[in-house]
Amino acid sequence: MQSQVIRVEDYYDVEVFDKIKAFSEDKETPFVVIDSGVIDQHYSALIENFPYAKIYYAIKANPALEILTLLRDRGAHFDVASVYELDKILSLGVSADRCSFGNTIKKRKDIRYFYEKGVRLFVSDAEADLRNIAQEAPGAKVYIRLLTEGSHTADWPLSRKFGCQTDMAVDLLVLAKSLGLEPYGISFHVGSQQRDIGAWDAAIDKVKAIFDWLKNECDIQLKMINLGGGFPANYLTRTNDLATYAKEITHYLQDDFGDDMPEIILEPGRSLCSNAGILVSEVVLISRKTSTSLHRWVYADVGKFSGLIETLDESIKYPIYTERSGEREECVIAGPTCDSADIMYEDHKYGLPLSLEIGDRLYWFSTGAYTTSYSAIEFNGFPPLKQYVIK
Numbered sequence: 001m002q003s004q005v006i007r008v009e010d011y012y013d014v015e016v017f018d019k020i021k022a023f024s025e026d027k028e029t030p031f032v033v034i035d036s037g038v039i040d041q042h043y044s045a046l047i048e049n050f051p052y053a054k055i056y057y058a059i060k061a062n063p064a065l066e067i068l069t070l071l072r073d074r075g076a077h078f079d080v081a082s083v084y085e086l087d088k089i090l091s092l093g094v095s096a097d098r099c100s101f102g103n104t105i106k107k108r109k110d111i112r113y114f115y116e117k118g119v120r121l122f123v124s125d126a127e128a129d130l131r132n133i134a135q136e137a138p139g140a141k142v143y144i145r146l147l148t149e150g151s152h153t154a155d156w157p158l159s160r161k162f163g164c165q166t167d168m169a170v171d172l173l174v175l176a177k178s179l180g181l182e183p184y185g186i187s188f189h190v191g192s193q194q195r196d197i198g199a200w201d202a203a204i205d206k207v208k209a210i211f212d213w214l215k216n217e218c219d220i221q222l223k224m225i226n227l228g229g230g231f232p233a234n235y236l237t238r239t240n241d242l243a244t245y246a247k248e249i250t251h252y253l254q255d256d257f258g259d260d261m262p263e264i265i266l267e268p269g270r271s272l273c274s275n276a277g278i279l280v281s282e283v284v285l286i287s288r289k290t291s292t293s294l295h296r297w298v299y300a301d302v303g304k305f306s307g308l309i310e311t312l313d314e315s316i317k318y319p320i321y322t323e324r325s326g327e328r329e330e331c332v333i334a335g336p337t338c339d340s341a342d343i344m345y346e347d348h349k350y351g352l353p354l355s356l357e358i359g360d361r362l363y364w365f366s367t368g369a370y371t372t373s374y375s376a377i378e379f380n381g382f383p384p385l386k387q388y389v390i391k
């Protein structure tokens with residue numbers, strides 16, 4: 001099987017690529033370059049396609065100050081997962097009413113910290129956590145996270161660990177009310193890089209059933225649905241475009257809620273940032289394990305521990321671009337550290353040109369999300385993955 005040839009124009013405006021490349025030329029690899037203009041465009045596309053939704057940026061995808069300030073200035077809200085993210089976003093002048101505490105796993109004292117800073121919107125999926133919220137953030141709005149299925153069609157699932165079953169969600173919302181909290185809504189995350197848009201349909205149906213049950217049986221009127229993230233970025237495995245996601249999801253919402261549409265929240269991370277970034281790396285070594293081996297090993301100066309953790313199980317297949325051309329041969333692609341887990345792709349054989357040489361640059365496309373924020377700080381002495389944000 002010959003892997004597909006990666007062409008710049010399938011992933012970037014050629015001017016964007018040329019600009020990033022020119023910026024990269026004199027810099028020591030590895031590093032990510034983000035073009036903030038692309039994030040701006042993705043944000044515009046998001047609000048055009050979901051005009052009725054509030055956007056809560058999932059900070060963990062890429063917490064660069066330039067990205068946070070850009071989204072602040074565009075009027076975004078923020079899905080905050082820790083006190084550190086909260087401090088950072090508040091220090092940029094974002095008011096606490098634009099933040100939610102979106103992590104189901106939190107210390108009691110951190111709930112208090114969020115509350116003292118002015119945050120009034122909290123997620124939960126467990127009774128003990130809900131009771132902590134009632135004590136440390138009295139009167140706050142809470143939304144309950146549902147477990148979702150369909151993780152096999154998400155390239156980076158966020159299932160199992162988060163959320164609870166429908167019955168428990170109902171019980172928790174009833175309990176929230178009795179604890180003096182405001183039972184506000186329901187959230188779910190269908191899995192990151194979710195390629196099956198139908199995953200939202202199944203989840204929205206469950207949400208509708210909860211809304212109805214609580215209204216009819218418990219006199220609780222929920223007000224909000226948080227549709228999570230999961231919106232697509234461009235990797236090797238193609239997806240529908242954002243407009244198609246929006247059209248289908250809007251249709252599911254209208255089917256269930258008609259004119260009685262609750263407040264809708266989206267929490268995008270990947271879809272906003274991925275395609276704004278390129279990771280620039282260099283080939284450190286090319287070898288064969290035997291003189292007759294039909295594939296080469298290509299070792300880059302970037303790997304699983306320096307930003308490419310989402311290659312675990314080869315989940316995310318980044319398009320890898322080289323300026324070399326000509327006949328291609330299947331390669332195993334690995335990182336530079338002394339750890340045999342540091343192999344990015346072995347099952348999926350990338351075809352790289354036979355003319356590729358040590359010292360050549362490899363451009364990893366769509367690496368603007370979940371790369372720098374995952375990078376180890378000192379494994380084998382390698383520093384964390386650098387990032388530049390350009391306009």
Ligand SMILES: *Cc1c(COP(=O)(O)O)cnc(C)c1O
Nearest residue numbers: 058192193229230267268269270
């Ligand atoms: C990580 C995360 C997101 C972002 O998901 P993407 O698929 O990157 O858009 C949204 N919401 C929550 C609660 C998350 O943990």
